[in-house]
Amino acid sequence: MTPPPEQVVELVRRLATSPWPTSEAERVAWFTQHGLPTHGRAAAEEGSTLSAHAAADGPPGWGTTQWHVFDDAFVGLCWFLWRDASDRETRAAAELLATAFDARWTLVERLDDPVQGFTALWSVDDVHVDLYFHAPRVTPHGHPIDSVVQLHVDHAARAATADAVAASAASPDRSYPDV
Template sequence: MKPPPELVADTVRRLVGSRWPTAADRAAWFAEHDITPNEPLGAFSSWGTGIEGWGDAATCWSVVGDDVVGVGWFLWPFDPRAAQAAARLNEQLTAAFGEPRQRSDGDMGWLEWEQDETVVEFSAGTEEDPRVQLHVVDARHVVEGTLGECATEDGPGSC
C-alpha cells in the first residue's frame, strides 16, 4: 500500500514541527519534506500527483497572500484496504498528537489535532467516497475547522 500510513504520519509530524513557507519557497519546502508532486492534476495550479513513494495520492495546497497556509492529500483512492490504512493512520496520529477533537461537515466526520500553530484534519471518508482526506494547515488561517479565503483555484475536492 502506497503510501504506507507510517510514512504519512511521519511526514505530518515533520510538517507540524516546521515553519510555513512563502509561496516562493513552496517547491523547496515540498522537496525538504519529500512531498513534491511530479505531475500536475488537471489544469489546477495548486494540485498535483506523482509524489515518489505515495502511489496515486493527490495533493493540494492553499496560498493566502504570499504564504502557503495548508497542504492536503487524498489518499488510497479506490483501494479496498483504505479503511484499514485509515485506522492505522489514525492510531499513528493519535500516538503523536494525543486524542483528537471531532467535528462533522455534512456527511463527513473529521478528527482534528492542534499542535503549536498547526491543525491536522483527518477524515476516513464516506461510503460513497472512501478516500482518506488529510490536511495540515496553519492554525492562524483556520476558521471554524476550514481554511479561510484561499487564493487558489478549486480542484477535485476542497483542500
C-alpha cells in the first residue's frame, strides 16, 4: 500500500509531537521540515473572511494534502488515504493506524458503525488526531462510496474555535429583544 501505514504513523507522530506552527512563515518551515507541500491551491471558505483551506499534492503517494487556516493561524491538515486499495486492505490499514495511535496516545472516543465504518479521536497535548474509516456503501441517493481513510491532525483549541464560529454563522439568530 502506498503510503505504507507505518510511514503514516511515523509522520503523524512527528507532526503531533512537534511544536505547532502559528504564522504562515512557521507553517511553511514546518511543512518543509516534515516533507509536506508548502504551497497549494487556496480557496477561501464561502461566506468567511477568517477561514481558508488550501490543498497540494504530496508527499509522494499520499494524494492531496489539505490544510486549514483560521484567523491567520494554522489549524491543521488532512488526507484521504488508500482510495485505490481494496476494501480489505483499506480496512486493515485503518485498524493498523488505530492500534498504533492507541499505543501512543489517549483515545478520546471511538465509534463503530457496521455500515459506515468507524471514527476515532486521540489527544496528544494540544493536538487531536482524528481518523475515519469510511466503509464502502451506497448512499441513500444511490451513489457508491469506496472505502477510504480520512485522517486529520489539528491544533485542538484552534479547531474548536473555528468550528464554534462556523456553527454560530450557520445557525439562525435565536436571541430575542427584551420586550
